[in-house]
Amino acid sequence: MAFNKCVFILGAGASVDAGAPVLNNFLIEARKLLDNPHSGLTPDLRKAFENVFKWRGHIYPTLKYLKINTDNLEELFSLIDMADLLGIDGSETVRDNLLDLIIHTLQLTIKIDVTNERVLPKPVYTTFVKLLLERTK
Numbered sequence: 001m002a003f004n005k006c007v008f009i010l011g012a013g014a015s016v017d018a019g020a021p022v023l024n025n026f027l028i029e030a031r032k033l034l035d036n037p038h039s040g041l042t043p044d045l046r047k048a049f050e051n052v053f054k055w056r057g058h059i060y061p062t063l064k065y066l067k068i069n070t071d072n073l074e075e076l077f078s079l080i081d082m083a084d085l086l087g088i089d090g091s092e093t094v095r096d097n098l099l100d101l102i103i104h105t106l107q108l109t110i111k112i113d114v115t116n117e118r119v120l121p122k123p124v125y126t127t128f129v130k131l132l133l134e135r136t137k
Contacts, residue, residue: 019111026073030105048097
C-alpha cells in the first residue's frame with residue numbers, strides 16, 4: 001500500500017491524548033477555562049465564552065419541547081446555527097462566540113511537548129504510525 005494514495009480520517013477522539021476535550025465534556029472544559037482567572041483567556045474571549053453560556057441559559061426553558069442536549073457541543077452548535085439561519089436577532093454573534101470558544105478551548109487544553117525546538121508526538125501517536133508502517137511492509 002502506497003501512502004500517497006491513502007487518506008486517514010481520524011475522529012475528534014484522536015486528540016484526547018494531547019488533552020483536547022471531546023464533544024460530551026467540551027463545554028465543561030470551556031467553563032473551567034472561563035471560571036479560572038489564570039486560564040489565558042483575554043477579556044474579549046471571556047465575554048465571548050460568557051455570551052455562549054448566557055445564550056445557553058436563556059434557551060434552557062424551551063428544551064422541554066426539543067430533543068436537544070445543550071451539554072453536547074455538536075447539538076448546541078446545531079441549535080445556534082439554526083437560529084442564525086433563521087435570522088434570530090443576536091444569533092450571528094453567539095455563533096461567532098461559539099467558534100471562538102471552540103478554537104480557544106482547543107488551543108488552551110491541547111498540550112504540545114517541545115524539546116530542542118521540535119514538536120514531540122504523544123506516545124499513542126508514535127505507536128499508531130509504527131503500526132501503519134508495519135502494515136505496509
